[in-house]
Amino acid sequence: MSFQQKNITVSLVNFTLILGFFLFRVIQMLQSDSFTLGNIFRLWGITIGLAIVVTIIGTILTHIVSAIIEAIRTGKDDPKIEDFEDERDQLINLKGTRVTYTVSSFGVFLSMLTFVFDQPSLVMFTLLIFFGLVAQIVGDISRLVLYRRGF
Amino acid sequence: MSKSHISNNIRKLRFLNEEMTQQHLAEKVGVTRQTIIAMEQEKYSPSLELAFRIALVFGVPLEEVFSYEAETEKTSKA
Numbered sequence: 449m450s451f452q453q454k455n456i457t458v459s460l461v462n463f464t465l466i467l468g469f470f471l472f473r474v475i476q477m478l479q480s481d482s483f484t485l486g487n488i489f490r491l492w493g494i495t496i497g498l499a500i501v502v503t504i505i506g507t508i509l510t511h512i513v514s515a516i517i518e519a520i521r522t523g524k525d526d527p528k529i530e531d532f533e534d535e536r537d538q539l540i541n542l543k544g545t546r547v548t549y550t551v552s553s554f555g556v557f558l559s560m561l562t563f564v565f566d567q568p569s570l571v572m573f574t575l576l577i578f579f580g581l582v583a584q585i586v587g588d589i590s591r592l593v594l595y596r597r598g599f
Numbered sequence: 600m601s602k603s604h605i606s607n608n609i610r611k612l613r614f615l616n617e618e619m620t621q622q623h624l625a626e627k628v629g630v631t632r633q634t635i636i637a638m639e640q641e642k643y644s645p646s647l648e649l650a651f652r653i654a655l656v657f658g659v660p661l662e663e664v665f666s667y668e669a670e671t672e673k674t675s676k677a
Contacts, residue, residue, distance in 0.1 A: 450631055450632075450633040452631075530625075530631045530632065530633075532631070534629065534630035534631050535630065535634075535645070535646050535649060536630070536631075536633075536637060536643055537634075595633075597642065598637040598640060598643045599637060599642060599643040599644075
């Protein structure tokens with residue numbers, strides 16, 4: 449598994465956990481009748497903040513763990529990690545981003561449809577962040593599939 | 600409908616060049632080892648620039664490293 453694949457796997461796990469946390473909180477709100485616009489905006493903030501912090505920490509940890517594993521494997525004090533993106537990595541990344549944007553656009557469209565069915569705006573905001581997280585997860589999965597297939 | 604296929608002799612050329620490792624070739628042409636593996640398994644076709652760099656490392660013309668086959672599906676006419 450290359451460094452890029454490890455990074456994507458860590459991102460996939462992180463965003464799946466964040467999605468799990470988001471759904472758990474929404475279900476909790478629905479059960480306790482606290483599903484309000486104020487609470488949803490607070491959850492938005494927490495989710496986006498978590499996504500940024502966890503992504504940064506995940507990338508740093510992937511670097512450290514990869515360096516430790518490489519040092520043990522090669523027995524060198526200053527191991528070399530292939531953490532640069534070559535043309536294949538860039539192409540896979542672009543394809544993954546395209547998948548993320550496609551799912552995200554579809555999600556925004558579905559979220560807007562809630563207005564057609566006379567749903568309150570907090571349903572739209574909940575669906576927006578939900579599809580944002582799902583789009584990131586689907587994009588990461590497509591990147592991993594492309595790495596497995598070769599391109 | 601036509602199907603294109605690019606094959607290569609990278610593996611053979613590596614062995615002819617003092618059994619050059621995939622890692623060594625990757626470092627010389629500036630890509631990751633995974634990309635060399637993908638190319639050898641013919642899962643990935645490199646850019647023209649990378650193809651020229653690989654040919655340059657082995658010191659052979661481009662057509663000795665890569666070859667292109669176009670298979671054309673013939674539709675039967677009644």
